[in-house]
Amino acid sequence: MRLGILGTVATVALLAGGAALAQDASAIDEIIAEMQPSVLSEAEQRAELEWFMEAAKPFAGMEIKVVSETITTHEYESKTLAPLFSKLTGIRVTHDLIGEGDVVEKLQTQMQSGQNIYDAYINDSDLIGTHWRYQQVRNLTDWMAGEGKDVTLPTLAVDDFIGTSFTTGPDGKLYQLPDQQFANLYWFRYDWFNDEKNKADFQAKYGYELGVPDNWSAYEDIAEFFTGRDLSHMGVSGPVYGHMDYGKKDPSLGWRFTDAWMSMAGMGDKGEPNGLPVDEWGIRVDENSRPVGSCVARGGATNSPAAVYGVEKYVDWLKNYAPPSAAGMVFGEAGPVPAQGQIAQQIFWYTAFTADMVKDGLPVVNEDGTPKWRMAPSPHGAYWEEGMKVGYQDAGSWTLMKSTPEDRAKAAWLYAQFTVSKTVDLKKSHTGLTFIRESTINDPSFTDRAVKLGGLVEFYRSPARVRWSPTGTNVPDYPKLAQLWWQNIGDASSGAKSAQEALDALCAAQEQVLSRLERAGVQGDIGPKLNPEEDPSVWLERPGAPKPKLENEKPQAVTVNYDELVKSWQQ
Known part of the structure; x- marks a missing residue:
């Protein structure tokens, strides 16, 4: 009788295993059918998907949550890629889509509380200075070689990503993996x-x-x-x-300026990808990358003549040349x-x-x-002068917090890699048009489509694509500092304050945050260390930013x- 029971159990297990194999094969076929065109052959896609299937076995049945802002690329990931990945691996993925400001807020809450809100974030590489200084995210260089090695895709091909210079800290470590760029x-x-x-x-x-x-x-x-x-x-x-522009007092008004508007005006110093020592936020750093000031009196440029010019042009053009509703x-x-x-x-x-x-x-x-x-x-x-930063590029990138338990981080890392794998990336890029891979940009399918995309393909195939860059490492706490921009610029946009008054308030508020970080010492010897205040004319007379007012601004x-x-x- 006992042998009979064991035999029955074994038969059921064998049948279940056969059904699982059939389901896995079905999932692979479904994914390959969806992921056309691809830079890989069907055989190469199948091999990559079989690797995901095998590597995910220890995590089958786990439920994970990841989050990103709401753009077309991430909608495709949430609605199409997450269900396909779940079908392939048995890891149930909830990919939440929320506003970019909300993503930053959730990330900040997880940093402050240590509670695991999400198992992975797609957050802008603008936070690279934050991640490098606080050391609250797993640096992917060490992760892929160490605890995450068994779940790191052998064909990930990090060298194929065009934006890793944006997600690498001054220590040479990769802190985030690009998922989309524009x-x-x-x-x-x-x-x-x-x-x-x-x-x-x-x-x-x-x-x-x-x-x-x-x-x-x-x-x-x-x-x-x-x-x-x-x-x-x-x-x-x-x-x-x-x-055309926009002017409502809202978090997105802050990005309108921190996304390199001031560098386009010519506020900062020469240097790419970001001005050095003064960047496009007007924050000056010393030779050790420590932020030392934001106002002109400390060597910063946030309230400098060039910054005032940048805000005044924005306000004038919005009022005089854009639709009244803007x-x-x-x-x-x-x-x-x-x-x-x-x-x-x-x-x-x-x-x-x-x-x-x-x-x-x-x-x-x-x-x-x-x-x-x-x-x-x-x-x-x-x-603006030759050699200065020319413009902004968003690089929404996969980020693993140290507060996420290892097994959940591993499962989330598998999903993250799936969304950027060579199997998936070409089809995803045709959907959202946010390129991250060299192999995708140069695929013949985009040569064929280029005529309908208004210069996008030509731009991303040119050297110009790396000259447009995200916020750099001068910004020590993006979540705290970014919210100051829209609140203060909003006063200039609405007419409540002049551009000079708004920027004086902004740089003072930024320095209050820098001062608190300095006193708290939470970022160690790479955190802020404010310069003493001097007469602004002392700094304006020195070479570089902050720059004195031009006699002719047109x-x-x-x-x-x-x-x-x-x-x-x-x-």
């Missing part, structure tokens, strides 16, 4: 700029050719030219505007507006919106599916021909 570029109506009447009228009024603005002087002229212009000869009806909009509301067909150009435009700008039937898309618009490098402000306007610009990228 740049902040200049967007314009290519068809309007190439219209003969528009070109002739612009030349007659301003004395130079209508083209992609190389500096803010030209951008301002073009904004003035198109605002209120009659474009009925092109079949355009209704009001037309020469600029002042009450947040980032997400303003993003789709240019696709409605009434905007001539936008100086601060994220390529993450590309997927929403190329849909059939939009006023900015031709009948053959090609765009009526293009993207180009961001123009520079009056204080130098000669310069434009370039877009098609010639693209040729220079390709060369």
Whole structure:
């Protein structure tokens, strides 16, 4: 009888095992069918997926939670990739989508409490200075060679990622793995700029050719030219505007400035990927990377003449050249507006919106599916000099907190790698258009699609792609400092304060945070160490940032021909 029971149990186990194998094979087939095109052959995809299936066995049945901001790429991960990964591995994944400000808040809460809120985060590499100084995240260099070695994909190919320089600390350690990237570029109506009447009228009024603005002087002229212009000869009806932006007092207003607007104005020092010793937040560091000031009186530049210029231009253009409703909009509301067909150009435009700008039937898309618009490098402000940071790039990256238990971190790391694997990445990139891999960018499928993407592929295949960079390591506590920007800039945007008054308050608030961090000593010998205050003129007379006020903040306007610009990228 006992033998019979054992035999029955063994038979049931064998049948269950056979069913599991069949299910696994079915999941692999389903994933391969979904992940086309791929840079891998079907056999290579199958081998990679079989590795995930095997490596995940110790964690089968586990439920994990990860979180990211809500953009098209992450929606695809949450709705498509997470269920497929769960089917393949038996690890049940909940991939939450929330606002970017909420992601930072959850991360900050986990850092402060030590409680495991999420098993992995996709958070911006803007926090690299925070992660490096606080040492509360697993550095992936050591993780992949040590405790996470058994769950690190042999074909991960870290060298294939284009953004790892953004997620590496001054200690040479990789703290985050890029999941999506998008740049902040200049967007314009290519068809309007190439219209003969528009070109002739612009030349007659301003004395130079209508083209992609190389500096803010030209951008301002073009904004003035198109605002209120009659474009009925092109079949355009209704009001037309020469600029688009947003101005509501909201966390996204802070990103509007910390995402390198001030470096584009020319506030900081020379140096790429970030100004050194003064960066695009106006924070100065010493030779040991310790933050020493934000206000001009301590050698910072947050309230410098160049910063005031940057805020004043933002306010003036929003008021004079953008739709009246823009002042009450947040980032997400303003993003789709240019696709409605009434905007001539936008100086601060994220390529993450590309997927929403190329849909059939939009006023900015031709009948053959090609765009009526293009993207180009961001123009520079009056204080900008060659060798300075040229613009911002977002690098949302997988981050593992040390407060996450090891088994949960391992399971989450498997899912993270699945979402960026070569098996998955090409299809994901065609969906969200946020490139992270060299192999994906150079795939023939994007050569074929490039004509419909308005310059995106050309940009990411050019050396320019690494010149646009995220916030660097000068910022010692991103969550605490970032919230100060939107609160203070909002006062300038609304007219409650002048640009100078708002920036004086901002730099003082930043220094209060730096001072608290210094007193607490929580970041050790790489934390803030404030300079003594001096008369601002002492710093303004020294070379580099902070810079004294220019006599002429509107130098000669310069434009370039877009098609010639693209040729220079390709060369």
